[in-house]
Amino acid sequence: MASIKKRADGKWRARYRDAEGKEHARHFDKKVDGQRWLDEVTASVLTGQYVDPRAGRETxxxxxxxxxxxxxxxxxxxxxxxxxxxxxxxxxxxxxxxxxxxxxxxxxxxxxxxxxxxxxxxxxxxxxxxxxxxxxxxxxDRLIARNPCEGMELPAIPRKKVVPLTVKQVQELAAAMPARYRALVVLGAGTGLRPGELFGLQVRHLNFLRRMVQVDQQVQQTAGHGVRVCELKTESSYRVVPLPQVVIDALAAHLEAFPAKPEEFVFSAPQGGPIVYTHFMDNAWRKAVKESGLPANTGPHALRHAYASMLIAGGESVKVVSERLGHTNAAMTLNVYSHLFPDSEDRTRKAIDAAFQDHADSVRTEVAQ
The missing domain is CATH 1.10.150 (DNA polymerase; domain 1)
Incomplete structure (x- = not known):
């Protein structure tokens, strides 16, 4: 119910009742302005976009x-x-x-x-x-009509080009690690698993016959240097990744030296149980990085970058690289690794030259006939 009425002071009082029977009113100098306000309210009610003016009072x-x-x-x-x-x-x-x-x-x-x-x-x-x-x-929740964050100008993020580790650097890093973590370095560079996914890997996830590894959980650190086994980052993170022979050999040697049952972790802390990220970094990773002469800021994610770079150098498509890494979409892969994909200029030249060459050969054949 809505109405508009002129007051004794000459102003126009427009009012309406909402679905709960609460009355809302505003005063205008001109009747046309009051009517326009009522029309807007009525339209918002009919389209389901009505917001109670008092709802946004919550802090x-x-x-x-x-x-x-x-x-x-x-x-x-x-x-x-x-x-x-x-x-x-x-x-x-x-x-x-x-x-x-x-x-x-x-x-x-x-x-x-x-x-x-x-x-x-x-x-x-x-x-x-x-x-x-x-x-x-x-x-x-219909507390406000519009989101004040819409249209924000956010600071641009400077793009840093990933400089992947070379095969030699990966090998030197693995050699510098404690024996119980050497295969972890090879596995990380040979499958692209995230650090938490490496820590969460159990023997049951390895299929040596099919040469595959199933990725379906991760280990995350919690407050007080605790850990939890939990779900993966996104739906696309759940994946099956091929195991190269170099990784199979490293894992076989590791499990021979550090036996584990199917439900136990492939890589565990020295005292047993899942790896705590900060302990791993302090007691193993940073020391190995220093010993192998890598930049001090080199983190375990560098193994993932190395894997991606080797796939790209091997001619794999962005779609395949994205799937292997467990990215949500190919755009995410390109955002990080676009500079590693081979330049298309030479391929463009060759494609056009080949097309014209094929045409020239066809003309020569017709003339000869």
């Missing part, structure tokens, strides 16, 4: 905490989300009502992440994604 922090606690985040993600909100969003936006936050406010906040907090461009985007998710949820 960003109150709604953000409600949203955070309801999300089924994994432990590592939950920890990051809580930090993003507590450290970067709540101090600026926490006490403000959802409906009072404008796009310009959010743009200033995004810029402040770099200027005030000194965050790198990639970190700014990660934090922004969390806050953007809160506002998207508020729109879905």
């Amino acid at each position: 960003f922090k109150a709604y953000g905490e409600q949203w955070r606690e309801a999300k089924p985040h994994r432990p590592a993600t939950a920890k990051a989300v809580e930090q993003h909100l507590r450290c970067y969003a709540y101090p600026v936006l926490g006490r403000r009502s959802l409906s009072s936050i404008r796009g310009s406010d959010m743009q200033g906040w995004v810029t402040g992440l770099t200027k005030t907090h000194g965050l790198a461009a990639s970190t700014v985007r990660t934090v922004y994604n969390t806050i953007n998710a809160v506002f998207r949820a508020a729109v879905r």
Whole structure:
């Protein structure tokens, strides 16, 4: 129900009742403005886009905490989300009502992440994604009509070209590792598994007859240097990867030296049980990196890059490389490794020359006949 009526002071009072019977009213100098407002409200009700003007009075922090606690985040993600909100969003936006936050406010906040907090461009985007998710949820819950994060200008992330390890560097790194982890280096460079996937690999996942390894779980570190066996990062991370002979030989030698049952981990901590990432880095990886003369910032992910580079050098398509790495799509693969794919200029020249050559040969054949 909606109506518009002129008041004694000459202003026009437009009002309507929502689905719950609550009355909403606004005053206008002109009747046409009041009628336009009522028309817009009526249209939003009919299209299912109506938002109660009072719904957005909830503070960003109150709604953000409600949203955070309801999300089924994994432990590592939950920890990051809580930090993003507590450290970067709540101090600026926490006490403000959802409906009072404008796009310009959010743009200033995004810029402040770099200027005030000194965050790198990639970190700014990660934090922004969390806050953007809160506002998207508020729109879905009909607390606000629009997401103030829409159209944000985010800092550009400088592209760093991956410089993969050479085969010789991989071999030297493996030789410098403790005996119990040498095959892990070969496996990482020979299959492209992520560090957590390497740590989560159990003997039952290896199929020496079919020369394949099944990837269906990972080991993640938790607070207090604990670990948990959990699901993989994405649906596409679940995959079966071919085992090259060099990897099979390394694994066979490893399991002979460090026997394990089907349900036990292929690689375990010295005291037994799953590998704790920080212990592995402190007690094995960094020492081996230094001994083999690699840059100090070389991490286990370098083995994955080495694998991708060898596939690309071997002529594998971006689709195959993407599938082997467990990427969500080929675009993600190209974003990281596009500079490693062979230049197409020579192939373009050869293709055109070949086409014209075939035509010339055809003409000569016809003339000869």
